[in-house]
Amino acid sequence: xxxxxxxxxxxxxxxxxxxxxxxxxxxxxxxxxxxxxxxxxxxxxxxxxxxxxxxxxxxxxxxxxxxxxxxxxxxxxxxxxxxxxxxxxxxxxxxxxxxxxxxxxxxxxxxxxxxxxxxxxxxxxxxxxxxxxxxxxxxxxxxxxxxxxxxxxxxxxxxxxxxxxxxxxxxxxxxxxxxxxxxxxxxxxxxxxxxxxxxxxxxxxxxxxxxxxxxxxxxxxxxxxxxxxxxxxxxxxxxxxxxxxxxxxxxxxxxxxxxxxxxxxxxxxxxxxxxxxxxxxxxxxxxxxxxxxxxxxxxxxxxxxxxxxxxxxxxxxxxxxxxxxxxxxxxxxxxxxxxxxxxxxxxxxxxxxxxxxxxxxxxxxxxxxxxxxxxxxxxxxxxxxxxxxxxxxxxxxxxxxxxxxxxxxxxxxxxxxxxxxxxxxxxxxxx
Amino acid sequence: xxxxxxxxxxxxxxxxxxxxxxxxxxxxxxxxxxxxxxxxxxxxxxxxxxxxxxxxxxxxxxxxxxxxxxxxxxxxxxxxxxxxxxxxxxxxxxxxxxxxxxxxxxxxxxxxxxxxxxxxxxxxxxxxxxxxxxxxxxxxxxxxxxxxxxxxxxxxxxxxxxxxxxxxxxxxxxxxxxxxxxxxxxxxxxxxx
Numbered sequence: 125x126x127x128x129x130x131x132x133x134x135x136x137x138x139x140x141x142x143x144x145x146x147x148x149x150x151x152x153x154x155x156x157x158x159x160x161x162x163x164x165x166x167x168x169x170x171x172x173x174x175x176x177x178x179x180x181x182x183x184x185x186x187x188x189x190x191x192x193x194x195x196x197x198x199x200x201x202x203x204x205x206x207x208x209x210x211x212x213x214x215x216x217x218x219x220x221x222x223x224x225x226x227x228x229x230x231x232x233x234x235x236x237x238x239x240x241x242x243x244x245x246x247x248x249x250x251x252x253x254x255x256x257x258x259x260x261x262x263x264x265x266x267x268x269x270x271x272x273x274x275x276x277x278x279x280x281x282x283x284x285x286x287x288x289x290x291x292x293x294x295x296x297x298x299x300x301x302x303x304x305x306x307x308x309x310x311x312x313x314x315x316x317x318x319x320x321x322x323x324x325x326x327x328x329x330x331x332x333x334x335x336x337x338x339x340x341x342x343x344x345x346x347x348x349x350x351x352x353x354x355x356x357x358x359x360x361x362x363x364x365x366x367x368x369x370x371x372x373x374x375x376x377x378x379x380x381x382x383x384x385x386x387x388x389x390x391x392x393x394x395x396x397x398x399x400x401x402x403x404x405x406x407x408x409x410x411x412x413x414x415x416x417x418x419x420x421x422x423x424x425x426x427x428x429x430x431x432x433x434x435x436x437x438x439x440x441x442x443x444x445x446x447x448x449x450x451x452x453x454x455x456x457x458x459x460x461x462x463x464x465x466x467x468x469x470x471x472x473x474x475x476x477x478x479x480x481x482x483x484x485x486x487x488x489x490x491x492x493x494x495x496x497x498x499x500x501x502x503x504x505x506x507x508x509x510x511x512x513x514x515x516x517x518x519x520x521x522x523x524x525x526x527x528x529x530x531x532x533x534x535x536x537x538x539x540x541x542x543x544x545x546x547x548x549x550x551x552x553x554x555x
Numbered sequence: 556x557x558x559x560x561x562x563x564x565x566x567x568x569x570x571x572x573x574x575x576x577x578x579x580x581x582x583x584x585x586x587x588x589x590x591x592x593x594x595x596x597x598x599x600x601x602x603x604x605x606x607x608x609x610x611x612x613x614x615x616x617x618x619x620x621x622x623x624x625x626x627x628x629x630x631x632x633x634x635x636x637x638x639x640x641x642x643x644x645x646x647x648x649x650x651x652x653x654x655x656x657x658x659x660x661x662x663x664x665x666x667x668x669x670x671x672x673x674x675x676x677x678x679x680x681x682x683x684x685x686x687x688x689x690x691x692x693x694x695x696x697x698x699x700x701x702x703x704x705x706x707x708x709x710x711x712x713x714x715x716x717x718x719x720x721x722x723x724x725x726x727x728x729x730x731x732x733x734x735x736x737x738x739x740x741x742x743x744x745x746x747x748x
Contacts, residue, residue: 145627145638145722147620150645157652173656180607180686183599189571189606202739241725245732365582368599372578375571387742395735397568398560398613401606405614406621408607412653458625503625505725512729 127429131471134159138467139459148463149409156417163424171423172416179415180408183368184290188411189404190371191281194378196396198352199242201382204233206345208250213339216331220318222260223268226251227318230272231311232349234279241509244273248513256515258331264321266514267526270506271314274495277461279307281356281371284465284494287411288487291418291466292473296367297360298552299487304357305547306488306537313533321529348381361555407462414466427474434475441479445489445542448472449535456497460505464497465490485541488548492538499527560616567609574602597673601682608689611650612696620646622722632713639720640708647701650694654687661687 134155141151160168179185198204208229215224226247233243248269255265277284280300289296333339356374359365365373382388421427439447455464469490476486498506501524511520541547581595614620622642627635663669664679671677700720707716 142623143626145622145624146642147622147646147649149620150642150649153649153652154645169656170659173660176653176657177604177660177683177686180604181600181682183596183603186574186599186603189567189603189610190575193568193571200735200739202743205736205739205743241728242732245729246736249733249736359582364586366596369578369582369595372575372599373582375575376579379572379575393568394561394564398564398617400571401564401567401610401613402617402619404607405610405612406619409611409614409620409649413649459623460621463621463623508725509729512726513733 127426128433131426131430135471139455142463142467143458148467149406149413152410152413152417152467156413156420159420159424160416163420168420168423171419175415175419176412179290179412182290184296185286185408185411187281187286187296187368187371188283188407189400190368190375191283191286192403192407193396193400194281194352194371194374195242196400197375197378197382198348199246200392200396200399201378201385201387203345203348203381203385204246205250207232207349208247210342210345212254212331213334213342217333218315218319220315220322221331222251222255222258223264223318223322224315226265226268227272227275227311227314230269231275231279231307232346234276234307241505243276244269244506244509245513247272248510252513252515262514262516262518263522263526264318265526266510266523267528267530268314268318270499270504270510270523270527271530273506273509274498275307275311275314277494277498278303278310278488278491280304281367281374282491283407284462284491285487286367287407287462287465288469288490290411291414291469292483292487294483294487295552298484298555300357300360300367301552301555302484302488302548303491305551306492306541309547310534310537313537314530317529317533348378348385351381352377363555410462410466414470418470421470427471430471431475431478435479439479441476441481442542444476444479445481448476448489449493449538452493453496453500453535456493456500456504458503459497461494461497465494482545482549484552485545485548488541489538492534492541496531496534499531501527556616560613563609563613567606567613570602570606570609574599593674597671597675597677601677601686604682604686605689608686608693611693612689615646615693615696615700618720618723624722624724627722628724632717635721636708636713636716639716640704642722643697643704643720644701647694647697650690650697654690654694657687657690 138151138155142148157169157172160172208225211228211232212222212225215228216222218224229247230243233247251269252265256262276282280303282303285299285303286296288294289299352374355377356370359370359373360367379388382392452464455468473486477483498504501507507520507523507527511523577598578595581592584590584592627638630638661680661683664683669679671679704716704720
């Protein structure tokens with residue numbers, strides 16, 4: 125069997141094992157170690173062991189537990205809960221009303237937290253009763269929440285970006301920078317769609333807002349998330365801190381804010397510790413396995429073989445990226461975003477960078493693919509989360525239909541990014 | 556188990572809070588006084604090494620290690636049980652594999668008296684021995700769960716097995732989040748009144 129066929133077969137087996145529900149980390153480690161033993165014998169194990177230690181001793185990845193802990197602190201201390209009221213006071217006058225608040229709140233939440241379950245659960249629980257009381261169409265409401273929840277991994281800080289950066293040895297600071305403009309732009313695209321759809325339906329739904337003095341007073345609830353975001357991105361942009369150090373600064377600031385709000389307690393800290401340890405554990409074990417698999421990929425040179433094979437078809441980089449969009453859309457229907465990222469990036473990264481695609485730009489592309497995976501039916505995670513918080517008893521197809529326009533927007537947005545790569549690559553170059 | 560979970564989580568949190576304070580002080584000192592304590596990076600690496608092993612163990616206890624559950628719920632209960640058992644045993648296998656192969660890393664550090672290539676020149680065996688102990692803890696925990704799954708599977712208690720070892724669903728995660736949200740709400744109403 126040719127190298128290409130063996131690789132594709134191994135990849136197929138790996139995805140199949142994941143789909144029947146064997147733990148993702150176990151599958152990748154098994155394929156990595158199994159392949160390594162077959163090709164290189166027991167000496168592969170020694171190299172694998174060195175990889176395990178070096179990954180778990182890599183201060184770049186220390187950012188993962190720190191950012192997760194930061195998000196937990198902001199969430200559990202209740203700082204994020206109060207944002208909705210404040211944003212609703214400012215945004216709901218735009219045609220489309222409270223739907224804008226959903227997107228805005230998700231985006232702001234995203235800037236401090238990485239958990240889309242927590243984002244959708246918190247924003248959804250506050251928003252849905254208000255939305256249904258004001259008789260907003262249910263599909264639009266659910267769609268805006270599920271789609272808004274995906275912004276979290278594009279707007280930095282983002283654990284997915286750290287994983288991409290460490291797998292491909294790209295600067296995490298630069299990736300964070302690269303996510304800012306696309307993140308904001310996609311947020312505006314979502315809001316623009318709500319605005320346009322609202323006008324097109326001719327319902328011009330606007331909410332009355334409280335007087336200016338009240339609105340100004342409510343702004344205080346936006347200070348904590350914006351301050352944390354400012355500290356993280358500011359310290360990276362000004363070169364004061366690396367991405368990992370900025371996470372540590374964020375944790376200290378979050379502790380301070382929680383203490384100022386009178387919510388800091390041992391019980392709160394303990395809850396944050398348990399949650400962040402569990403989330404970090406599941407991400408880090410997958411990363412360890414991915415790196416062992418990566419070792420096999422680079423030793424055996426399969427990525428190079430595949431690249432030669434694929435380029436022999438004479439595809440341009442644009443055609444390649446369009447193919448990848450289709451590939452990731454398909455994969456994303458069945459796999460969760462993080463598993464999809466670690467299982468595919470070692471191969472696809474080599475492929476597209478060999479064709480001259482910018483590594484940082486491709487990071488943003490991959491994150492967009494992950495976002496789509498979160499909301500593409502039948503198993504996008506955000507669909508289930510939003511379905512789980514809705515107060516009425518409709519079927520999940522409401523969420524799937526509601527989210528469809530956003531999925532189309534994301535695909536178009538990815539194409540826009542292909543036409544104007546500078547949207548992602550400009551800001552990191554200014555550092 | 557709840558107690559072990561709490562102790563491990565406390566340790567995990569302690570490690571990363573300590574690291575955060577150290578890094579924050581270091582960054583401020585570097586910027587304002589141009590003094591570098593150095594070693595923030597190095598310390599970060601060790602914190603990750605130790606913290607990660609704790610987190611692996613906690614993720615075993617909490618069933619957090621990611622499993623794709625798209626097909627799982629559609630399968631007959633017996634097949635679900637088989638897959639749950641297999642997953643548990645394979646996870647233990649992974650932990651044992653890591654512990655076995657990483658012994659060489661620790662042994663090398665002892666044999667060559669390796670030190671970190673940093674200003675601190677930390678003897679690597681210090682952080683590595685704690686890390687390795689943590690890995691053993693992870694393996695012991697994973698094996699314990701695998702033995703339990705095996706006993707349940709062998710004695711045909713499929714319902715209990717599926718209950719204890721099924722992939723953590725989004726539904727469950729959401730239920731926890733909603734409970735926590737309700738609690739936060741109560742707390743904020745309580746403090747406001």
